[in-house]
Amino acid sequence: MTAAAQATAPSMAFVPTHTRLASRRARVIRERIIESVLFLAALVSVFTTVGIVYVLVKESVVFFQQVSIIDFLTDTQWTPLFDDAHFGIMVLLSGTLTSSLVALAIAIPLGTVIAIYLSEFAPFKLREVAKPFLELLGGVPTIVYGYFALLFVTPLLQALIPGLPGFNLLSAGIVMGIMIIPYVSSISEDAMRAVPMSLREGSYAMGATRYQTATRVVVPAAVSGIAAAYILGISRAVGETMILAIAAGMQPNLTFNPLEPAATITAYIVQVALGDLPHGSVGYQTIFAAGLTLMLFTLAFNIVGHMMRRRFREVY
Amino acid sequence: MEHPNLAAIRNLIARHKRWDAAFAVFGLLCLMIGVLTFVSLFTEMAVNGAARLDWDFFTNYPSRRASQAGILSAWVGSTLVMLVTAVVAVPLGVASAVYLEEYAPKNWMTDIIEINITNLAGVPSIVYGLLALGLFVYQFGLGQSILSAGLTLALLILPVVIVATREAMRSIPQHIREGAYALGATQWQTVKDHLLPYSSPGILTGVIIGMARAIGETAPIITIGALTFIAFLPPSPVSADPPYLSFEWLMSPFTVMPIQMFNWTSRPEAAFQSNAAAAGFVLVFMTLAMNGLAIWLRYRLRKNIKW
Numbered sequence: 001m002t003a004a005a006q007a008t009a010p011s012m013a014f015v016p017t018h019t020r021l022a023s024r025r026a027r028v029i030r031e032r033i034i035e036s037v038l039f040l041a042a043l044v045s046v047f048t049t050v051g052i053v054y055v056l057v058k059e060s061v062v063f064f065q066q067v068s069i070i071d072f073l074t075d076t077q078w079t080p081l082f083d084d085a086h087f088g089i090m091v092l093l094s095g096t097l098t099s100s101l102v103a104l105a106i107a108i109p110l111g112t113v114i115a116i117y118l119s120e121f122a123p124f125k126l127r128e129v130a131k132p133f134l135e136l137l138g139g140v141p142t143i144v145y146g147y148f149a150l151l152f153v154t155p156l157l158q159a160l161i162p163g164l165p166g167f168n169l170l171s172a173g174i175v176m177g178i179m180i181i182p183y184v185s186s187i188s189e190d191a192m193r194a195v196p197m198s199l200r201e202g203s204y205a206m207g208a209t210r211y212q213t214a215t216r217v218v219v220p221a222a223v224s225g226i227a228a229a230y231i232l233g234i235s236r237a238v239g240e241t242m243i244l245a246i247a248a249g250m251q252p253n254l255t256f257n258p259l260e261p262a263a264t265i266t267a268y269i270v271q272v273a274l275g276d277l278p279h280g281s282v283g284y285q286t287i288f289a290a291g292l293t294l295m296l297f298t299l300a301f302n303i304v305g306h307m308m309r310r311r312f313r314e315v316y
Numbered sequence: 317m318e319h320p321n322l323a324a325i326r327n328l329i330a331r332h333k334r335w336d337a338a339f340a341v342f343g344l345l346c347l348m349i350g351v352l353t354f355v356s357l358f359t360e361m362a363v364n365g366a367a368r369l370d371w372d373f374f375t376n377y378p379s380r381r382a383s384q385a386g387i388l389s390a391w392v393g394s395t396l397v398m399l400v401t402a403v404v405a406v407p408l409g410v411a412s413a414v415y416l417e418e419y420a421p422k423n424w425m426t427d428i429i430e431i432n433i434t435n436l437a438g439v440p441s442i443v444y445g446l447l448a449l450g451l452f453v454y455q456f457g458l459g460q461s462i463l464s465a466g467l468t469l470a471l472l473i474l475p476v477v478i479v480a481t482r483e484a485m486r487s488i489p490q491h492i493r494e495g496a497y498a499l500g501a502t503q504w505q506t507v508k509d510h511l512l513p514y515s516s517p518g519i520l521t522g523v524i525i526g527m528a529r530a531i532g533e534t535a536p537i538i539t540i541g542a543l544t545f546i547a548f549l550p551p552s553p554v555s556a557d558p559p560y561l562s563f564e565w566l567m568s569p570f571t572v573m574p575i576q577m578f579n580w581t582s583r584p585e586a587a588f589q590s591n592a593a594a595a596g597f598v599l600v601f602m603t604l605a606m607n608g609l610a611i612w613l614r615y616r617l618r619k620n621i622k623w
Contacts, residue, residue, distance in 0.1 A: 004383070015504050023381050025354060025472070027502060030504070031502050031503060031504055031599060033417075034504045034506075035419050035503075038411045038412075038414055038415035038419055039415055039419070040409070040413060041407070041408050041411030041412045041418055042415040042429050044408055044412065044471075044473070044474070045412060045432055045433050045436055045474060045478070046428065046429055046430065046432050047433065048317075048447070048471050048474070049432050049436060049438060051445075051447050052444075054451075054477070055447050055449075055450030056443075056446060056447075056511070057451075058450070059450060060487060062573070070493065071460055074567045081471060088389065098528045101460050105609070110346050110349060113342065113346045114343065114346050114347050115344055115346065116339075116343065117339075117340070117342075117343025117347065118343075118344065119349075121339065121340045121343055122343070122344075132498070132611045133350075133351070133354075134350060135611065136354070136604060136607050136608070137350055137353075137354055139525075139528055139529070139603050139604070139607040140354075140600055140603060140604075141531075141532025141533070141534070141574055141600070141603055142532070142534065142535075143532065143534045143574040143577055143578055143581075143596070143599070144357070144532070144577075144596045144600055145357075146554040146578075146581065147361075147577065147581045147593070147596050148357045148361075150362065150581065151360075151364075151593075152356065152357070152360050156425055158362070168333075178349070178350065178353050181350055183351075202440040209332045209333065209335065210336050210338060210339075211332070211339045212332070216337075219434055231356045232438070234345070234537055235365075235440075236613055238440070238442025239439075239441070239442065239443075240440075241440070241441065241442045241534070241535035242534045242574075243533070243541050244453075245535075245578075246578070246581055246582065266440065266535065269443070269445070269446070269535075269539060270535060270538050271441055272537045273445070273449075273540075273541055274537050274538060278453055287539075288446060288450065289445065291442070294440060294443065295439070295440075295443050296440060298438060298440055298443075299435070301438075302434075302435055302438045305438075306434070315550075
């Protein structure tokens with residue numbers, strides 16, 4: 001025993017009982033306070049969601065008092081800032097849908113193949129290098145991808161497709177697809193790696209090749225995780241903003257042709273925010289109505305993704 | 317004796333093996349598309365912006381003349397906004413994670429918080445911008461200030477910090493907690509003296525990844541209405557006279573790196589696009605450095621820890 005410990009040890013015994021109880025009570029109270037503070041911190045995320053819903057719904061309610069919801073859903077023109085104002089969200093949705101489809105046509109096949117390759121084929125060393133690299137690819141700011149789409153991919157595409165306008169959904173969609181690849185591939189790969197080795201070994205024992213094992217055993221076993229990865233990719237594509245605002249032009253255009261310029265929901269919000277709209281005008285409220293539409297879409301995808309993970313989760 | 321079908325079977329095996337090899341090559345090619353995109357993106361910006369990347373570029377304000385324009389107000393703005401984001405997001409995120417991992421009872425309230433965090437991670441960033449515009453800028457009257465932007469980005473990266481902290485704390489084995497309790501530590505003492513220090517590398521990794529995301533976010537900051545042409549700096553946070561510290565800069569108008577880059581990208585003149593390339597190069601370099609640091613930290617972490 002050290003000298004210091006010897007000195008303190010006897011003094012402990014002489015502390016009157018009521019003081020010890022009091023300090024114990026103080027300790028319990030302090031613990032309670034700390035727990036409450038931590039709980040409040042955890043509630044901030046709930047308040048964030050409540051705040052988002054409150055702001056979007058509050059401004060949208062004012063908006064829908066002036067514009068009928070039927071017009072909003074069926075009108076084929078989107079000209080909220082003109083004298084002859086039309087509010088057809090379909091126009092913006094067509095841009096969002098077209099660009100997302102282009103992006104997914106790139107991201108889903110490439111992401112899946114990369115995931116299968118990394119999980120089943122690639123040598124250990126390559127995987128150790130490729131995974132962080134793909135993460136870096138997903139960490140590049142979207143504004144940089146926008147620049148790349150407008151000033152690198154579009155001129156390249158213009159050389160291939162004569163008459164392609166400088167702003168178009170195709171180049172924005174392609175770059176967006178490449179941006180989404182890491183999200184799709186990394187979650188799919190995690191799902192495939194979670195498939196137990198015994199399934200693969202069983203397959204190899206039956207004489208299957210790597211390719212057969214990958215496509216007929218591993219992929220079906222990991223399908224819930226792969227589906228969740230696709231859904232995350234879709235919700236990324238629908239919510240992507242800057243690439244489209246820069247490279248797809250910001251003119252509302254009811255089209256499903258990726259070779260044309262068009263505005264998406266997100267690009268419209270950026271366009272209005274860049275201008276100088278007075279707080280409380282109809283133009284100001286349109287971005288909240290557009291945001292609410294966007295939020296409902298991504299929420300729906302998130303819920304479907306959540307359900308898929310729950311419903312089809314394989315338990316080994 | 318030779319089986320009559322042996323040749324056919326050998327053929328079949330060879331064909332299957334060819335398929336295998338073909339897929340391996342195909343997979344590698346797909347991976348290369350990603351690599352190639354990244355390399356061309358990086359070199360394009362480097363080549364296009366190299367001429368503009370000098371000391372003046374970092375010390376000049378934006379200008380109408382492309383050759384004199386710089387990113388001074390942008391990088392100062394980005395730094396200050398990141399400061400607010402970190403000061404808000406790190407304590408809030410870590411505290412939420414500690415609550416959910418160590419304190420939360422199993423009830424409907426906890427379920428709601430958990431589902432909510434998962435959902436928030438999937439909300440598009442521009443929706444956070446709308447939240448900030450409606451709530452911070454107008455309802456709370458914070459205006460289009462550094463404070464509004466910092467708070468917005470803090471909410472945006474909160475799920476990242478929470479998830480990383482929870483994962484780090486979950487990987488600490490139960491006997492560490494039991495040892496602390498056995499010695500009479502309270503729950504908070506256990507958290508403060510053991511769980512938080514041991515999980516700090518994991519938390520740091522999450523914070524860096526979150527900050528790297530925040531620094532490149534453009535959409536929410538445009539939505540709150542940050543100005544694109546700012547030829548002044550916010551008031552200095554430290555001064556020579558008492559009270560030495562000033563928080564005036566929190567309410568100052570500002571611009572950030574991605575917005576400056578967006579502004580230059582959307583101009584038709586090639587000279588401004590070189591500026592955009594140079595700004596993009598700086599931005600990518602910063603996010604790469606941060607992400608690289610996080611990956612390296614995680615790698616070291618995985619190697620060194622043995623409970």
